[in-house]
Amino acid sequence: MSEKLNAKIPEGPLMEKWTRHKAAIRVVNPANKLKLDIIVVGTGLGGASAAASLGELGYNVKVFCISDSPRRAHSVAAQGGINAVKNYPNDNDSIYRLFHDTIKGGDYRSREANVYRLAEVSNLIIDQCVAQGVPFARDYGGLLDNRSFGGAQVSRTFYARGQTGQQLLLGAYASLNRAISKGQVKSYPRHEMLDLILIDGHANGIITRNLVTGEIERHSAHAVVIATGGYGNVFFLSTNAMNSNGSAVWQCYKKGAFFGNPGFEQIHPSCIPISGDQQSKLTLMSESLRNDGRVWVPKKKEDIEKLRNKQIKASQIPEEGRDYYLERRYPAFGNLVPRDVASRAAKERCDAGYGVNETGLAVFLDFSTAIQHLGKHVIEERYGNLFQMYEKIVDVNPYNEPMMIYPAIHYTMGGLWVDYNLQTTIPGLYAIGEANFSDHGGNRLGASALMQGLADGYFILPYTIGDYLAGKIQEKKTDTNHPAFEKAEKKINEKIAKLFAIKGIEPADYYHRLLGKIMWNYVGMSRNEAGLKKAIEDIRVLRDEFWKNVCVPGENNEFNQELEKALRVADFLEISELMAMDALNRKESCGGHFREEMQTEDGETKRDDQNFSYVSCWEHKDNDTHEMHKEPLNYEFVKLATRNYKD
Amino acid sequence: MVNRGAFDKILQAGGFVSVNTGGVPDGNAIPVAKEKADESMDAASCIGCGACVATCKNSSAMLFVASRVSSLALLPQGKVEAARRAKAMVAKMDELGFGSCTNTQACEAECPKGISITHIARLNREYLCAKLKD
Numbered sequence: 175m176s177e178k179l180n181a182k183i184p185e186g187p188l189m190e191k192w193t194r195h196k197a198a199i200r201v202v203n204p205a206n207k208l209k210l211d212i213i214v215v216g217t218g219l220g221g222a223s224a225a226a227s228l229g230e231l232g233y234n235v236k237v238f239c240i241s242d243s244p245r246r247a248h249s250v251a252a253q254g255g256i257n258a259v260k261n262y263p264n265d266n267d268s269i270y271r272l273f274h275d276t277i278k279g280g281d282y283r284s285r286e287a288n289v290y291r292l293a294e295v296s297n298l299i300i301d302q303c304v305a306q307g308v309p310f311a312r313d314y315g316g317l318l319d320n321r322s323f324g325g326a327q328v329s330r331t332f333y334a335r336g337q338t339g340q341q342l343l344l345g346a347y348a349s350l351n352r353a354i355s356k357g358q359v360k361s362y363p364r365h366e367m368l369d370l371i372l373i374d375g376h377a378n379g380i381i382t383r384n385l386v387t388g389e390i391e392r393h394s395a396h397a398v399v400i401a402t403g404g405y406g407n408v409f410f411l412s413t414n415a416m417n418s419n420g421s422a423v424w425q426c427y428k429k430g431a432f433f434g435n436p437g438f439e440q441i442h443p444s445c446i447p448i449s450g451d452q453q454s455k456l457t458l459m460s461e462s463l464r465n466d467g468r469v470w471v472p473k474k475k476e477d478i479e480k481l482r483n484k485q486i487k488a489s490q491i492p493e494e495g496r497d498y499y500l501e502r503r504y505p506a507f508g509n510l511v512p513r514d515v516a517s518r519a520a521k522e523r524c525d526a527g528y529g530v531n532e533t534g535l536a537v538f539l540d541f542s543t544a545i546q547h548l549g550k551h552v553i554e555e556r557y558g559n560l561f562q563m564y565e566k567i568v569d570v571n572p573y574n575e576p577m578m579i580y581p582a583i584h585y586t587m588g589g590l591w592v593d594y595n596l597q598t599t600i601p602g603l604y605a606i607g608e609a610n611f612s613d614h615g616g617n618r619l620g621a622s623a624l625m626q627g628l629a630d631g632y633f634i635l636p637y638t639i640g641d642y643l644a645g646k647i648q649e650k651k652t653d654t655n656h657p658a659f660e661k662a663e664k665k666i667n668e669k670i671a672k673l674f675a676i677k678g679i680e681p682a683d684y685y686h687r688l689l690g691k692i693m694w695n696y697v698g699m700s701r702n703e704a705g706l707k708k709a710i711e712d713i714r715v716l717r718d719e720f721w722k723n724v725c726v727p728g729e730n731n732e733f734n735q736e737l738e739k740a741l742r743v744a745d746f747l748e749i750s751e752l753m754a755m756d757a758l759n760r761k762e763s764c765g766g767h768f769r770e771e772m773q774t775e776d777g778e779t780k781r782d783d784q785n786f787s788y789v790s791c792w793e794h795k796d797n798d799t800h801e802m803h804k805e806p807l808n809y810e811f812v813k814l815a816t817r818n819y820k821d
Numbered sequence: 822m823v824n825r826g827a828f829d830k831i832l833q834a835g836g837f838v839s840v841n842t843g844g845v846p847d848g849n850a851i852p853v854a855k856e857k858a859d860e861s862m863d864a865a866s867c868i869g870c871g872a873c874v875a876t877c878k879n880s881s882a883m884l885f886v887a888s889r890v891s892s893l894a895l896l897p898q899g900k901v902e903a904a905r906r907a908k909a910m911v912a913k914m915d916e917l918g919f920g921s922c923t924n925t926q927a928c929e930a931e932c933p934k935g936i937s938i939t940h941i942a943r944l945n946r947e948y949l950c951a952k953l954k955d
Contacts, residue, residue: 223842226842227841227842230841230842242823242824242825242826243825243826243828243829243869244829245829245869260848260849262849298843300848301845301846301847301848302840302842302843302845303848304845304848304898305838305840305845305846305898306837306838306840306898307837307838307861307892307893307896307898307899309858309859309861309862309865309892309896310848310858311858311862312852312853312854312855312858313855314855315852316852316853316854316855317849317852318848318849332848334862334865335862335866337866340866340868341862341865344865347832348832348836348837348838349837349840349842351829351832351833351836351837352833352837352839354833355833355834361829363826363829386822559866632842632843633842633843636842733822
């Protein structure tokens with residue numbers, strides 16, 4: 175194990191670790207906070223909440239985002255909800271239960287102490303958001319309402335219609351706005367981080383490109399927080415926003431931060447199916463729909479034929495002709511199995527020839543039973559905006575006919591390796607939210623991403639970063655004329671010049687689309703050794719091709735989206751290789767990582783705890799090679815078991 | 822390229838509840854009538870696209886400002902500083918050069934999220950009450 179891999183997990187019983195740790199770490203007094211600068215990159219739930227909270231504490235915060243306003247960060251798209259263990263429904267929920275569900279949902283590949291802390295602070299998030307004026311759903315008595323999500327048998331998900339991410343982000347953004355108005359935070363919209371600056375091995379600043387003017391800018395600070403989300407867009411077609419990218423994380427990796435579990439991706443079972451080759455964006459249908467929606471395909475092949483030929487409608491297939499395969503295979507959890515399980519089950523049915531649309535890659539999500547039981551108005555109240563969105567895109571009214579859905583890339587559990595303090599292997603560099611790896615193991619449960627982003631930003635990072643900064647109060651601000659800045663800026667200018675100089679034929683999107691196909695076919699829902707090796711070869715060939723033949727029109731010193739894309743695709747072409755390498759190394763199936771060689775007789779994942787109960791931590795080496803280290807996962811409090819959602 | 826930076830500035834003037842992170846009461850400590858929470862959510866669904874301003878013959882940002890003022894004024898958490906918020910946000914909107922509202926309802930017709938001009942009425946009431954107290 176690399177000596178840098180010290181997870182710094184506090185001693186003591188699980189339930190006391192965070193309390194003890196908070197008591198043990200240092201704090202910075204108010205006067206000294208004024209002397210300390212922090213850079214936060216990204217303004218999603220993690221970044222906005224962290225920047226606002228750190229600003230309120232008195233630090234000088236600079237916050238950067240690639241969009242025109244912090245409110246456009248992709249957290250805004252999250253639909254269904256946010257978990258917390260309030261136990262308001264009196265269904266015997268508790269911190270331990272959420273902790274256990276999360277560990278189990280992640281197929282026993284996440285870190286116990288971090289996950290317990292996440293469950294512990296979850297309640298504070300709901301209180302905070304209510305105080306900010308987030309209009310959560312309520313019952314007639316005026317109290318907060320809950321619904322269920324996958325992988326849980328209790329109702330612990332708080333929601334604001336189907337726009338929970340938007341409302342939570344508006345809450346964090348409002349706090350950020352307040353901090354900006356007070357001068358505690360300075361906001362830099364339309365700025366993209368292109369490099370991390372290290373001085374004596376410590377994170378001391380970043381280089382950004384102003385996306386409007388093309389100007390390369392230098393920013394120094396005493397610490398840098400990465401909150402730029404995941405790298406799911408490596409698949410080209412995903413539920414991520416088109417501009418979401420992995421470049422900031424990748425630059426940190428190349429500067430020495432370790433990358434944890436790069437091969438763990440989440441495939442969400444309910445997305446609107448792909449319609450054609452020209453498509454560049456997929457739309458998610460919230461997991462919350464599986465509260466009331468039932469997933470099925472026809473039992474008979476002749477019904478499939480008729481459906482594909484549009485001779486019949488789904489609603490005409492009688493009850494006995496339907497295979498509710500999730501309810502059949504997983505009686506205990508039914509339609510609310512975790513995402514990886516639901517996705518694989520859909521793939522299994524479609525591979526067997528039961529896909530219900532022309533491409534054979536779709537299953538039904540049906541609300542007729544719920545509409546019968548509860549009435550249309552209840553369903554409309556719960557999911558109105560999602561139904562409207564579906565109808566706008568597909569031109570089918572889901573109140574009358576079932577939705578068609580198919581799995582798609584949605585989230586990356588992997589990310590920058592962080593210790594218990596959310597610090598990467600580079601001192602002074604922190605990673606929060608989806609950008610880090612720590613809490614979700616091999617599969618994230620629904621409504622837990624919002625929880626993690628806000629837990630990190632509001633309640634964990636503001637404490638732990640103080641411990642590091644307490645040692646920096648004597649340190650002067652770094653001069654941006656320091657040679658480290660000079661060198662990094664020069665390198666970026668060279669890279670940009672090189673891209674322009676290629677003057678090839680194909681746009682960056684062309685390579686991105688091809689990369690996505692390689693990734694989906696070989697590093698997607700189902701993986702095997704031969705496929706992963708082929709993927710690595712193919713990615714290398716494609717990368718060479720990109721650097722020989724990409725066409726980047728325009729100039730650097732202007733608004734140039736083609737250049738933005740080319741820079742991001744160049745990084746995706748490198749991240750993808752590491753993802754495939756990690757997936758190849760992990761010869762077991764766990765969570766969303768399904769190795770065909772390792773499955774049970776009924777097609778479920780088969781873990782190998784003996785050999786793979788570790789976090790794979792990749793280190794960037796010279797000549798763009800990668801070395802893997804292991805952080806062993808020692809389960810002190812949870813007994814490792816086979817995930818069972820059947821009974 | 823549309824620059825919506827003015828919207829950020831209006832919200833920075835007061836489109837928030839003045840609470841720091843931490844030290845807040847339990848989420849269920851203050852009940853909120855479902856009707857109020859729902860109406861607050863209707864207003865909060867504004868995506869800040871600016872279609873209301875673009876379609877308005879006066880280039881008024883009233884629907885945008887109203888959606889935030891109204892959403893927060895409907896909740897007990899936001900009510901505490903509702904008067905201050907209404908004044909500050911309207912003043913900023915005027916300062917930035919947006920036009921006045923003449924009730925043409927074009928904004929409501931154009932709004933992709935179906936936000937009602939009832940919220941403008943609420944903003945006007947909030948603003949008037951706040952000014953009367955001055």
